[in-house]
Amino acid sequence: MSAALAIIAAYLLGSVPFAMISAKLFGLADPRTYGSGNPGATNVLRSGNKKAALFTLIGDALKGWAAVFAAQQFGLSDTVIGLVALAVFFGHLFPVFLRFKGGKGVATGAGVLLALDPLLGLAVLATWLFIAFACRYSSAAAVVAAALAPVYSALGHGGGGHLAVVGIIAIALIAKHWQNIQRLLAGQESKIGSKKKKA
Structure with a gap:
């Protein structure tokens, strides 16, 4: 029962849309x-x-980290901790509060990974930062890091630990960026910091 509650709570936490909260707090248009x-x-x-973007980034990362950290502190098994990690991550991707149409999971995935293995x-954050600064494409940085x-x-744990969880998160991240990949290949992807246009 405690395992099921932890997984449900993690999913609901992952579903909290910090981009929408940020838009309300800073008086911005709906980011969708x-x-x-x-x-x-x-x-x-x-x-x-930039403050609204930073608030969103920290909030999305923190919820991923907090869910896994809490599961670890409650002494749950590695299997349940892995399921909690996936629940909070997929809660962000498919949030019940936004009719299951959420973000792409980069910040939340980073928070999860930091809690699972700092x-x-x-290492993943450093990869993202390097690619992002080198080419100015957030999507390219996310795909490479994922x-x-x-x-x-695998190099750090020899295939043990939470490799399966990390693999699932990586596949989901890349899948969520599929349209970005298509735009990158077509030379139509927006760079970091580009001004907004209607979706």
């Missing part, structure tokens, strides 16, 4: 109406309000 239409930090940044999380996350996990 401009840019990529994605309720996430990168799209909120297109509003031109070194893994930092693809390398299972590799880092």
